[in-house]
Amino acid sequence: MTEKQLKELLADLTFEEKLGELQQITNTYFGENGIVTGSDARHILNEDEVNLAGSVINVVGPAKIREIQEKHIKNHPHHIPMMFMFDIIHGFATIFPIPLAQSCSFEPDLVEAIARETAREASVSGLHVTFSPMVDICRDARWGRVMESYGEDPYLTSKMGVAAVKGYQGDDLSKEGTLAACVKHFAAYGLVEGGREYGVVDTSERFLRQYYLPAYKAGCDAGSALIMSAFTANAGVPADADKHLMSDILRDEWGYEGAHITDYGSTRTMKSHGVPETDAQVAKLALEAQVDIEMCLYCYHNGLPELLEKGEITMEQIDRAVMRVLQLKNKLGLFENPYRYTDAQKSDELKNNPEALALAQDAVSRSSVLLKNEDKLLPLNANDNKKIAFIGPYVEEPDMFGGWSIRHQYKIDLKNIHTAINERYPNGNFTFNEGCMLLGEDEPMFKFNPRRAKSVANYVEHDAAARKEKIAKAVEDARNADVVVMCIGEHTLMGGELTSRTHIEIPLIQKELFDAVEEVNDNIVVVLFNHRPLDISDISEKAKAVIVAWFPGIMAADGITDMLFGEKAPTGRLTMCFPHTVGQCPIYYANFPTSHSPVTEDFFVTGYIDCPLTPLYTFGEGMTYTEFEYGEIKLSKETLSEGETLTASVDITNVGDRDGVETVQLYIRDPYAAVSRPLKELKGFKKVAVKKGETVNVEFTLTTEDLKFYNVELDYICEPGEIQVFIGKDSAVKEHADFQVI
Numbered sequence: 104m105t106e107k108q109l110k111e112l113l114a115d116l117t118f119e120e121k122l123g124e125l126q127q128i129t130n131t132y133f134g135e136n137g138i139v140t141g142s143d144a145r146h147i148l149n150e151d152e153v154n155l156a157g158s159v160i161n162v163v164g165p166a167k168i169r170e171i172q173e174k175h176i177k178n179h180p181h182h183i184p185m186m187f188m189f190d191i192i193h194g195f196a197t198i199f200p201i202p203l204a205q206s207c208s209f210e211p212d213l214v215e216a217i218a219r220e221t222a223r224e225a226s227v228s229g230l231h232v233t234f235s236p237m238v239d240i241c242r243d244a245r246w247g248r249v250m251e252s253y254g255e256d257p258y259l260t261s262k263m264g265v266a267a268v269k270g271y272q273g274d275d276l277s278k279e280g281t282l283a284a285c286v287k288h289f290a291a292y293g294l295v296e297g298g299r300e301y302g303v304v305d306t307s308e309r310f311l312r313q314y315y316l317p318a319y320k321a322g323c324d325a326g327s328a329l330i331m332s333a334f335t336a337n338a339g340v341p342a343d344a345d346k347h348l349m350s351d352i353l354r355d356e357w358g359y360e361g362a363h364i365t366d367y368g369s370t371r372t373m374k375s376h377g378v379p380e381t382d383a384q385v386a387k388l389a390l391e392a393q394v395d396i397e398m399c400l401y402c403y404h405n406g407l408p409e410l411l412e413k414g415e416i417t418m419e420q421i422d423r424a425v426m427r428v429l430q431l432k433n434k435l436g437l438f439e440n441p442y443r444y445t446d447a448q449k450s451d452e453l454k455n456n457p458e459a460l461a462l463a464q465d466a467v468s469r470s471s472v473l474l475k476n477e478d479k480l481l482p483l484n485a486n487d488n489k490k491i492a493f494i495g496p497y498v499e500e501p502d503m504f505g506g507w508s509i510r511h512q513y514k515i516d517l518k519n520i521h522t523a524i525n526e527r528y529p530n531g532n533f534t535f536n537e538g539c540m541l542l543g544e545d546e547p548m549f550k551f552n553p554r555r556a557k558s559v560a561n562y563v564e565h566d567a568a569a570r571k572e573k574i575a576k577a578v579e580d581a582r583n584a585d586v587v588v589m590c591i592g593e594h595t596l597m598g599g600e601l602t603s604r605t606h607i608e609i610p611l612i613q614k615e616l617f618d619a620v621e622e623v624n625d626n627i628v629v630v631l632f633n634h635r636p637l638d639i640s641d642i643s644e645k646a647k648a649v650i651v652a653w654f655p656g657i658m659a660a661d662g663i664t665d666m667l668f669g670e671k672a673p674t675g676r677l678t679m680c681f682p683h684t685v686g687q688c689p690i691y692y693a694n695f696p697t698s699h700s701p702v703t704e705d706f707f708v709t710g711y712i713d714c715p716l717t718p719l720y721t722f723g724e725g726m727t728y729t730e731f732e733y734g735e736i737k738l739s740k741e742t743l744s745e746g747e748t749l750t751a752s753v754d755i756t757n758v759g760d761r762d763g764v765e766t767v768q769l770y771i772r773d774p775y776a777a778v779s780r781p782l783k784e785l786k787g788f789k790k791v792a793v794k795k796g797e798t799v800n801v802e803f804t805l806t807t808e809d810l811k812f813y814n815v816e817l818d819y820i821c822e823p824g825e826i827q828v829f830i831g832k833d834s835a836v837k838e839h840a841d842f843q844v845i
């Protein structure tokens with residue numbers, strides 16, 4: 104449709120139809136074959152109103168989507184199609200590593216390829232919108248949702264968010280194989296105090312603009328068709344009511360014209376925050392903040408008629424919101440083709456096709472992080488007849504998908520690590536032993552959250568004698584082995600929404616297993632499954648090698664086998680710091696100097712009396728199966744002014760005994776500025792393949808844009824003065840070369 108036709112359509116809609124466009128409903132309104140089942144206790148819309156709803160969440164399956172759409176178009180007075188939205192967070196039929204793992208690849212191209220494949224699979228199954236990517240900056244491992252993010256750094260998160268938007272949407276949203284993206288959760292949801300889900304956020308406008316907003320802006324600038332607000336209230340202002348953020352900044356400053364959707368019932372959470380009391384008050388605040396679609400709640404439905412009648416809002420305000428919804432439908436090509444690319448047969452064919460599975464398998468080593476590898480214990484050799492004992496619940500458990508996974512779409516048989524290794528190396532001198540269940544009854548999560556206990560019931564060991572016996576058996580295997588590989592970590596339901604933790608260690612039962620095994624064998628490799636940085640201080644001290652595999656998805660078993668035996672090397676780097684202890688959270692590398700730890704010195708005077716200030720493993724950290732040496736940093740000039748470009752370069756030599764891939768990182772420090780600046784900030788990264796013995800030159804460019812920050816007056820400026828440029832293998836790099844901004 105042309106813009107003119109859209110305007111004509113809008114002008115022709117009744118008020119009820121307009122309200123309908125702003126209403127997102129849940130799948131629960133529909134029974135078998137897409138029939139509207141009418142109101143029940145939880146639903147307040149009647150059948151006529153459901154027939155006007157602009158979008159629906161959580162309907163899955165091409166046949167059902169087609170049925171619902173067909174009936175909807177027929178019943179809608181203007182035959183306006185519905186939009187089908189779903190949380191597709193790390194793959195649809197092919198489940199890829201969790202987003203936090205994907206970010207560790209430091210490869211935006213990988214993130215884009217994963218999003219493209221996801222869009223291909225989901226769009227033929229009838230879906231139009233995914234609520235992804237989440238670009239909240241996450242610096243507190245206690246928050247369960249860090250797994251959905253791209254980590255702690257604004258620069259990296261922006262790059263990854265843009266890659267995901269491009270991958271989902273392609274260059275034309277009406278084309279086959281595309282999905283509309285939705286950057287979320289606007290804004291700064293990751294800042295919840297103490298990692299407490301839905302908790303308090305309080306940040307200054309300067310820090311909000313400097314560190315938390317850039318990734319959303321990058322996603323919006325990349326064309327994300329939607330943006331979703333957060334459940335939180337920054338400094339007491341609920342996001343959906345935050346006119347300054349949603350309207351002044353998002354719409355007026357950034358010029359964002361996409362559709363703004365609330366989070367699931369977040370209009371109600373405005374009331375929970377204790378700001379407005381009635382639906383009408385909520386509706387007024389949200390509409391004034393230019394929120395367009397209300398997800399699964401009815402404040403617009405209940406409140407807007409009354410507000411309009413009293414003259415408290417205008418029809419122009421409503422029309423503006425409805426127009427954005429119509430524009431989104433138009434971008435998706437729904438007016439021309441309401442079923443878009445829904446195709447049951449194609450959807451079935453695309454389920455876990457070999458190409459997608461190969462990408463998923465490759466993604467495992469590209470996103471896993473090798474934190475330690477003493478005595479070059481890894482990679483293992485399947486042919487030297489050394490005895491290897493594989494121990495731990497993830498040796499036998501095939502579900503290594505992690506939180507926010509879609510589990511009903513895949514077609515292949517899931518493999519566990521035991522099977523994958525046996526298939527690949529049938530003659531290996533191996534033993535396999537679960538050692539214990541994933542969780543024990545003593546796990547703190549059960550003490551306060553009985554709901555969790557129910558949902559993970561099948562994974563909990565209730566029998567104390569069995570617990571002892573299984574561990575004793577594993578210890579026997581370990582005693583007789585030359586090397587032990589322990590596959591341990593969080594349960595898949597310990598990450599995602601509503602999974603905040605105060606103990607960020609592996610489950611107690613598995614720690615008991617680790618401690619017992621470690622008593623009898625010194626050569627331990629740990630493969631860790633985790634949604635978040637965990638406190639692994641004890642494990643990493645005692646194990647000789649540690650691979651952080653995160654939750655690697657559908658090809659976890661094969662991907663891990665690749666790495667363990669060196670067919671592929673892990674090349675990921677941490678994108679969130681691993682603390683020494685949970686007491687350090689929140690923790691991040693781009694920290695600030697303090698009154699007693701000046702920016703000019705490389706040590707910290709202030710800190711804890713019982714723990715260093717720095718993390719156990721820092722941002723950017725990670726190894727691979729070869730080593731690299733860095734040469735001297737060279738700058739193309741000593742000064743830089745507006746409009747100019749400066750080149751920073753370094754030689755990297757592969758000094759190890761195999762070809763490898765290095766993630767070269769560039770950080771800057773602005774030691775003296777109008778406001779205190781972080782000790783380091785990432786401003787560039789490149790993942791380069793370097794052959795054994797080879798040297799390559801890696802080059803980055805910087806302009807004054809890279810150096811800008813918000814000063815006291817909130818002007819975004821680059822000041823004259825010294826800038827230090829660090830290039831190295833992680834954020835702890837010490838070597839720098841300096842230039843002057845003039």
Ligand code: BGC
Pocket residue numbers: 190234287366367600
């Ligand atoms: C989450 C969102 C999600 C939405 C829809 C909410 O509870 O915060 O991230 O997109 O539900 O499922």
